[in-house]
Amino acid sequence: MQPGVVVTGIGIVSAIGIGTEETLTSLLNKRSGIAPVRWLETIHSGIPVAEVSHSTDELAEIAGTSGQPGIFTRNTLLAMIAAGQSVEMSEPSGSGLDQAGLVMATTVGGMDYNEKHYRSLLAGKETAGGTSVLDSSDTTEKLAARFGILRNVTTISTACSSSANAIMLASRLIRNGKLTRVLAGGSDALTIFTLNGFRGLELLSPTGCRPFDAHRDGLTLGEGAAVLMLESDRTADMSKALCRISGYANVNEAFHQTSASPDGAGAFMAMSECLESAGLEPWEIGYINAHGTGTEMNDRAEALAIERLFGRKIPPVSSTKAFTGHTLGAAGAIEAVISVLAIREQKVWPSIHINEVMPEISFLPPNDTLSVPVGHVMSNSFGFGGNNTSLIFSEI
Amino acid sequence: MKAFIRSAGIISPQQTYDCRGFPEVFRGGISDRLSCIEPDYHSLINPVQLRRMPRILKMGLAAARLALSDQENADPDGIIVGTGLGCLRSLETFLDEIFDTGEQIKSVLPFINSTHNAVAAQIAMLLKNNSYNVTYCHRSFSFESALADALMQLKEKSGMNILVGGIDELTDDFITLHRPERFRKEQLNTLELVSAPDRGTIPGEGAAFFLISDNSGNGACAGIRGVHTFLTDPRSAQELIFAETDKFLESSGMDRKDIDLVILGMNGDTESDAIYKELARDYFDSSTGIGCYKHLCGEYYTSTAFALWAAKNILETRAVPGMMVRKETGRKSIDKILIYNHFLNTEHSFIIAGKD
Numbered sequence: 001m002q003p004g005v006v007v008t009g010i011g012i013v014s015a016i017g018i019g020t021e022e023t024l025t026s027l028l029n030k031r032s033g034i035a036p037v038r039w040l041e042t043i044h045s046g047i048p049v050a051e052v053s054h055s056t057d058e059l060a061e062i063a064g065t066s067g068q069p070g071i072f073t074r075n076t077l078l079a080m081i082a083a084g085q086s087v088e089m090s091e092p093s094g095s096g097l098d099q100a101g102l103v104m105a106t107t108v109g110g111m112d113y114n115e116k117h118y119r120s121l122l123a124g125k126e127t128a129g130g131t132s133v134l135d136s137s138d139t140t141e142k143l144a145a146r147f148g149i150l151r152n153v154t155t156i157s158t159a160c161s162s163s164a165n166a167i168m169l170a171s172r173l174i175r176n177g178k179l180t181r182v183l184a185g186g187s188d189a190l191t192i193f194t195l196n197g198f199r200g201l202e203l204l205s206p207t208g209c210r211p212f213d214a215h216r217d218g219l220t221l222g223e224g225a226a227v228l229m230l231e232s233d234r235t236a237d238m239s240k241a242l243c244r245i246s247g248y249a250n251v252n253e254a255f256h257q258t259s260a261s262p263d264g265a266g267a268f269m270a271m272s273e274c275l276e277s278a279g280l281e282p283w284e285i286g287y288i289n290a291h292g293t294g295t296e297m298n299d300r301a302e303a304l305a306i307e308r309l310f311g312r313k314i315p316p317v318s319s320t321k322a323f324t325g326h327t328l329g330a331a332g333a334i335e336a337v338i339s340v341l342a343i344r345e346q347k348v349w350p351s352i353h354i355n356e357v358m359p360e361i362s363f364l365p366p367n368d369t370l371s372v373p374v375g376h377v378m379s380n381s382f383g384f385g386g387n388n389t390s391l392i393f394s395e396i
Numbered sequence: 397m398k399a400f401i402r403s404a405g406i407i408s409p410q411q412t413y414d415c416r417g418f419p420e421v422f423r424g425g426i427s428d429r430l431s432c433i434e435p436d437y438h439s440l441i442n443p444v445q446l447r448r449m450p451r452i453l454k455m456g457l458a459a460a461r462l463a464l465s466d467q468e469n470a471d472p473d474g475i476i477v478g479t480g481l482g483c484l485r486s487l488e489t490f491l492d493e494i495f496d497t498g499e500q501i502k503s504v505l506p507f508i509n510s511t512h513n514a515v516a517a518q519i520a521m522l523l524k525n526n527s528y529n530v531t532y533c534h535r536s537f538s539f540e541s542a543l544a545d546a547l548m549q550l551k552e553k554s555g556m557n558i559l560v561g562g563i564d565e566l567t568d569d570f571i572t573l574h575r576p577e578r579f580r581k582e583q584l585n586t587l588e589l590v591s592a593p594d595r596g597t598i599p600g601e602g603a604a605f606f607l608i609s610d611n612s613g614n615g616a617c618a619g620i621r622g623v624h625t626f627l628t629d630p631r632s633a634q635e636l637i638f639a640e641t642d643k644f645l646e647s648s649g650m651d652r653k654d655i656d657l658v659i660l661g662m663n664g665d666t667e668s669d670a671i672y673k674e675l676a677r678d679y680f681d682s683s684t685g686i687g688c689y690k691h692l693c694g695e696y697y698t699s700t701a702f703a704l705w706a707a708k709n710i711l712e713t714r715a716v717p718g719m720m721v722r723k724e725t726g727r728k729s730i731d732k733i734l735i736y737n738h739f740l741n742t743e744h745s746f747i748i749a750g751k752d
Contacts, residue, residue, distance in 0.1 A: 040630075043499045107511065108534075118491055122572055135481060136512065136533035141627070141742075150627045154541040155534040157482065157512035165530055169545065177546055193507075197495050200504030252475070252520040252529035258508055269526060384508070385517025387529055 003180075005171045006241035006396070009229030011185075012337040014324040015050035015222050018062070018114060019085055019177075024341060027349050032323050034208040034220050037354045042200060044194045047209045050222030050318065051190055051324025052078065056112075058112075073113040075106065076139040078225035079187035082292025083143050088181065090229035090240060091376040094147070097277035101152030101179045102144050103170045104227075105162035105186035107329035109136035112189040133255035139187055152179055157329065160291075161250075161382030162186050163226070164391055168248040170230045180235045185227030186331040193219025194328065195221055199213035209294030209326070210353040211319035212303065212365045219293040222325020228340070238396070246376070247278025253386035259297055264305030266388040267291075271309050271378065278376070283313045285392070286374040287348045289339050291318020291382045293326050302380065303361045314363040316370055320353035332381035332389065339377040339393045346374050397551055398630050398752070400616040402557065402591075405462025406434050406705050407455050408602040408693050413462060417709045418607060422692055422719045423634055424587030428580060430600035430694030431566060434458075448505065450486050452565040452603075456515035457605035460559060464523075467607055473556035474528035475547050479563050480540035480697020482512030482531075482571070488569050515563055518633055536739035537625045538562065539698040540747065544623045547687050550610045562701025563606035564678070566694070571599055578665075578695075587719070589691040597663035600694015604701035606708075612752075618711040620704075621732070621748040622648035630741035634671050644746050656727040657685040657716065659703050661737030663695045673743060677725070685725025687716055700737050700747060707733040707749035740745040 004345060012019065015033020017025035019240025026033070037045040040175060052059070055363050059077040072080070082168045087094060114134050140155045152173065156165045163186025170184035188194075198204050205218035217353035251273060260266060260343065275282060291302055307319060316340070319389075320338050342349060375395045382388045406412045409430035411419040414424070422625050423433070432455060437446055440458040449457075452618055458528035464470040501507075511517075513531040528549065532541035539562030544561040573581060580596040589598055608620065624644040628636050645651055660672040660681055676686045693702040710716050735747040 115491060119495060122569060124572075124576070137480075137535045137537070140534060144627055144654060150624065153534070153625065153627055154532055154537055157531050157533040158516075158529070159511050169530075172548060172552070176551060176592070178548070192499065193491065196499055196501050197490065197504060197507035197510075200501050201399060202506060225534050250530065251526050252523050252526050253515065254520040254526055257514070257517060257521070268682075383513070384511050385513045385529075386520060387513055387517060 002175045003177060004233040005174045005230050006236050007243050007245065007340055008227050008231050008236055008240040009086035010242065010337045010340055011085030012226040012334060013052055013078050014224030014327060014334055015080045016323045018081060020341060027303060029276050031350050032352060034325055039190065040190050041054055041194055044195060047204055048220055049190055052219055052223055052384055072308065073110040074189035075110055076142050078189060079104065079139045079143060080146065082185060082225040083183060083227040086227040086229045091136050097147045097149055100149050101173055101182040102140060102149045103156065103166040103182060103184045104140040104143065105152055105156040105166040105329050106136050106139060106188055107157060107162055108188060108191055108193055110134050110138050111191045115193050123186060124371060153164065153365050156208050158387040159385055160328050160331055161302060161381040161383035161387045161389040162329035162332065164381035164389040165250060165269060167228065167333065167336055167391055168250060168389060171245045171248055174213040174232045180232040182230050183227055184230055184306055186330045188223060188327055188329040190221060190223035195248040203295055204247055205294055208353065209322055211292035211294040212299050212323055212329055212351055212358055213354045214356040214358045216296065217237035218293045219295050220325040222327040224327045224330050224338045225376065226323060226330060228333065228336060242340050243394050243396060244394045245391065247274045247280065248393035249277055250389045255386055255387055257305055258384050260301040260382065262301060264301035267302045267380065267382060268309055270388040271305060274392055278392045282310045282378060284316045285376050286380050287309030287342055287377045288314055288317040289335050289377060289379040290319045291380040292321055294321060299358065300360060307361060316348040316366050317363055318349055318365045320349055322353040330388035335379050336391060339379045342374050342377050343393055343395050347371055350372060398545055398610060400612045401620065401708050402607045402609050402613045402616045403463050403467055404606050404705050404708055405459045405603065405664045406604040407434060407459050408702055409433060411598055412691055417713055418717050423522045424585055426583050428583045429566060429571065429598055430586055432601055450509045451482060451748055452483050452485065453515060453518050455603040456563045457518055459561060459605045463559065463605035463607050464641050470527060471523060472527065472559040473605065474558040474561045475519050475525060476530050476558060477516040477563060478532045478698050479512060479515065480533065480535050480538045481564055482533055483510050483514050484565055484570060485567050486510040488567060491635060492732060514527065527668050535593045536697050536737060536743045537745060538746045539701045540623050542624050543620065547609055547620065553609055554733065557607055557609045559607055561603065561604060562698030563603040564601055564696045564698045566599050566601040587691050591633060591690050593666045593669055595665050596687040597665045597695040600699065602696065602702050604691050604705045618708040619750055621750040624678035624746040627742060628744065634674060635740040637671060645731045648748055652679060652682045654732050655680060655684050655734045656730045656732050657687055657725050658734045658736060659687045659689060659707060661690060662688040663690040671738060683726030685716060686721045686723040687720040688722055689720055697722045700735055700745060703735045704747055704749060711749060711751040
């Protein structure tokens with residue numbers, strides 16, 4: 001028998017708060033983090049975003065790295081804070097991490113720093129912090145250094161499913177007996193690079209995203225980080241175990257670089273293979289935390305796939321992106337933490353901002369928090385390039 | 397568990413795209429970089445798709461096609477790509493577009509093409525392949541991470557073929573940004589990079605894909621026995637590396653005497669090469685051969701994919717090309733090859749290639 005995977009620590013930073021308690025309060029009070037631009041220096045300040053409500057300097061203070069500008073990007077600071085919470089919850093002594101692995105994920109890494117300094121770096125005018133912060137692995141290596149992790153350190157980048165894949169890899173490392181604990185998650189800071197990219201694709205909502213609404217008009221970009229401590233159930237202190245990771249699946253839709261197939265074939269494959277890997281029947285899922293970006297295309301494809309797979313017994317489905325925005329490479333991990341909280345609190349989180357549910361679907365995403373038994377949560381993360389991943393979290 | 401390399405496809409600064417083993421001659425020249433010799437992509441990629449395709453995607457799709465070209469079952473059960481910098485040129489183009497237009501961008505195509513997973517995703521689309529698909533972007537661990545994942549896939553389920561590759565492209569901006577810290581200021585004869593050490597190295601690029609499997613298919617004999625990565629503080633790298641090498645070899649059921657040839661990531665930078673020289677001098681058995689490869693492909697994050705391609709050829713042809721030899725092996729045959737590479741004395745990686 002392979003060892004099982006349990007979650008023993010969670011850390012989260014997003015527009016709805018720093019830490020699990022602030023996040024929980026926002027979820028329970030239906031307090032969205034979507035607001036006008038506050039920190040990002042962009043001419044498109046009319047587009048609503050979901051920024052973390054602290055300046056980069058303030059984040060540095062929280063992360064304990066003040067006074068080293070240019071060394072720690074906003075992306076890295078978000079990840080450090082989330083990872084710190086996760087370690088604190090799982091292993092307050094911080095010991096034994098030298099044998100742990102570290103799998104992080106991001107889409108644009110140090111772009112928040114890069115885009116501010118790129119031209120002066122190119123002109124040779126600037127070297128402070130230097131060019132080492134530019135790539136995807138910078139954040140991961142800074143975390144590795146902070147926690148003394150030396151082996152099995154890597155970074156995944158599969159667009160919007162990046163950190164779901166980080167959690168999947170970490171789980172496989174444990175199930176295969178290669179490691180007994182892995183810190184896994186993802187981070188992405190808001191950047192003008194992604195804002196202009198998604199704006200160019202005409203995928204940004206002018207008003208704030210409304211996943212599964214009939215008149216949804218696009219996604220809202222967010223930022224944040226989440227990191228989970230995953231452990232083998234053979235060696236973990238099970239009194240700290242918050243839930244199990246019982247299933248995972250990664251497929252490629254192989255349809256289009258930036259769109260989902262209209263019938264949701266990729267979403268269907270990811271979810272059904274995930275159920276199979278967990279050995280669960282569709283009706284056993286108590287809550288689906290959908291990818292639910294709020295774009296016309298994603299929500300229809302995902303909803304149709306859910307209808308097809310779950311038939312007449314569709315569990316409550318919601319997208320928490322109306323709270324956090326779409327945090328890209330961090331989304332899979334942020335929604336993983338939100339899924340873990342659903343199990344811990346035995347609650348289904350609402351899908352806020354829906355005025356009129358999209359007519360194509362038969363299920364009703366809940367408007368309010370539901371207090372119902374939540375045994376198994378499925379969390380979906382679908383990305384550009386057809387990289388679709390589903391995870392299942394289960395009650396101990 | 398055995399992992400066979402059933403086939404390989406490679407586009408590199410050498411004439412490699414059209415030959416099965418090593419090219420007849422290794423090319424050098426007076427330059428400050430090593431850029432790929434690229435095939436006519438029309439024979440490998442649909443011309444309609446080719447038209448607006450960024451160079452790195454062409455390189456990746458073509459190398460993947462080459463790796464699958466002589467395989468009966470060309471539909472892999474997984475596509476795993478390592479890339480240190482991803483689709484760098486598209487990323488730079490989109491950044492330029494943002495700056496030049498004051499955020500009034502006219503073309504979003506560079507953004508679409510800039511995502512790090514574009515190569516793996518496009519391969520999946522080209523092959524209409526729905527299987528496991530992941531991209532690793534962790535500097536000099538990128539290819540090793542992809543390879544380690546591929547090996548774990550093979551362990552999880554038997555009878556699978558996994559397409560795994562390492563790819564990075566070189567751009568002018570990248571050279572400009574990193575030259576002060578990392579690259580030679582003067583041009584040099586690239587073939588003499590390692591033999592004439594100085595401060596800095598020369599940048600390179602390449603795309604190498606491998607179809608690996610737990611069965612040998614049509615008699616593949618070269619395989620992968622283990623992969624390992626290790627982070628150190630650069631100041632303590634030298635004192636830690638011997639013990640780490642021991643530990644890794646032991647975990648792979650070997651010791652240092654079993655290694656017939658070690659391929660080192662020497663890149664001509666005095667500071668960077670010190671640790672390789674020490675390993676070559678003090679660590680390995682006196683009959684272990686020593687080879688190097690970065691004078692052939694340049695320094696880039698996924699250069700160990702080039703080294704693995706070389707190791708595969710060496711195992712299959714039973715000979716080390718003279719251009720790669722630093723010290724002849726004293727062994728009768730070459731059955732086990734260790735590839736050791738490091739980046740700035742911080743990221744260290746090992747791959748063992750072996751033969752049955």
